[in-house]
Amino acid sequence: MDVGLAAFDMDGTLTQGRLVFALAERFGLAEKVREIQASRVEGHLQTKTIAALFSGITKTDLENAVESIPLTKNAERTVAILKEKKCRVGIISDSYTVAAEILMTRLGMDFVAANLLEILDGRLTGRVEMPLGWEKIGCFCKISVCKRYHLEEQARRFGIPIERTMAVGDTKSDICMVQRAGVGVSFMPKDDMIAKASNNVVQIPDMLRVLEFAA
Ligand SMILES: [Zn+2]
Known part of the structure; x- marks a missing residue:
């Protein structure tokens, strides 16, 4: 499989932490965020509620939280190797554009x-602009960023057939893109659903391993 476009999830895949928690922990909101995420409310509505909690936090605090999260081993090298092969590479994340x-x-x-967090005068307003996409293609995910929709969009934008795409993710929010991509990879799966979404599973925390499926 000659991969022409590779889409990576961010939190837990390209990075070793989750931005939403790095931010929540700095402001004593971790418990609240966990409660919201454990609820049965549809994913996109959870994203809205969590963004509202962050109202008033400064852009600098946000950027500091981003900088505090380490990259996964060999993430940079993996991207560089894909780029050398003329592969288009990007991030499809239900976290925030700032990160x-x-x-x-x-x-x-x-x-x-x-997701785009609205910032006014250097502070988060609590509002978030969500790219969605599931409502256009009837995807089951109903989260703030339907990764399948955005994988298809980017493949179309760069003129790469969907069979030549690769998608890499670690949680159930990645299932719809991992199943849709020509090569779907579950990287260090955090739940059963994503582990079962693909036959290509990486259980070693080294991003270079995903290239075995892209060769
Ligand atoms: Zn979806």
Whole structure:
């Protein structure tokens, strides 16, 4: 399989932590965030409620939280190798653009799809612009960023057939893109659902391992 476009989840996949928790812990909101995520409410509505909790936090605090999260081993090298092969590489995340864009620039990637936190006068307003997409294609995920929809969008944008795409993720929010991609990879799966979503599973915390499936 000659992969022409690779989409990575961010939290827990390209990075070793989750931005939403790094941020919540700094402001004593971790318990509240966990409660919201454990609820049965649809994913996109959870994202809205969590963003509202962050109202008033400064852009600098947000950027510091981003910088505190370490990259997964060999994430940079993996992206560089894919780029050398003329592969388009990007992030599809249900976290926030502020983090995904910092990472995109650092790793020299081509695209990002993520939630946009509204910032006014240097502070989060508590509002969030969600790219969604599931409502357009009837995807089951109903989360703030339907990763399948955005994988298809980026493949179309760069003229890469879906059979030549790779998607890498670690939680159930990644299932719809991992199943849709030509090569779907469950990287260090955090739940049963994503572990079963693909035959390609990486259980070693080294991003270079995903290239075995992209060769
Ligand atoms: Zn979806």
